[in-house]
Amino acid sequence: MQTGWVKTGGSWYYLNETGSLATGWVKDNGTWYYLKDSGKMATGWVKDNDTWYYLDSAGTMKTGWFTVSGKWYYAYSSGALAVNTTTPDGYTVNANGEWV
Template sequence: MATGWAKVNSSWYYLNANGAMATGWAKVNSSWYYLNANGDMATGWVKDGDTWYYLEASGAMKASQWFKVSDKWYYVNGSGALAVNTTVDGYGVNANGEWVN
């Protein structure tokens, strides 16, 4: 039975210990990934409930860091949630999570 990551065409899927295709959040080794409803691995911005997360090109969720996307800076906390309408390290972020001067 196949388990772990599987690439089909240009999409990545994760097969759990039972060989079933995972959907939703999956922790693989020490990183979190988000698998869409059809099972393919997400990258970029993902909204889960009312919270935004950012997934690297590898699919791994960013956490506890500032990062730049399209010339805008964002901060995600330890759980990977985008900081909005708050101050982080003395820097304000708006309702979209963008750093503001």
């Protein structure tokens, strides 16, 4: 039975321990990934339970400071985007999570 990452049609999918297509959050080798309802690995912005997350081009969930299109954002260790707050290191982010 095959498990783990599979690339099909240019997209990545993850087969869980039963060989079924995984959806939602998957932690693999200490790194979090998000798989859409179709099972396809997500990249870019993902909203899950009213919380925004950012996944880089390799599907890796970002934490700490990162840039997207020239704007700086901060994500907590959970991956949740900081919005309308002051980050742990003292910077202000707006309602979109952008450093201001």
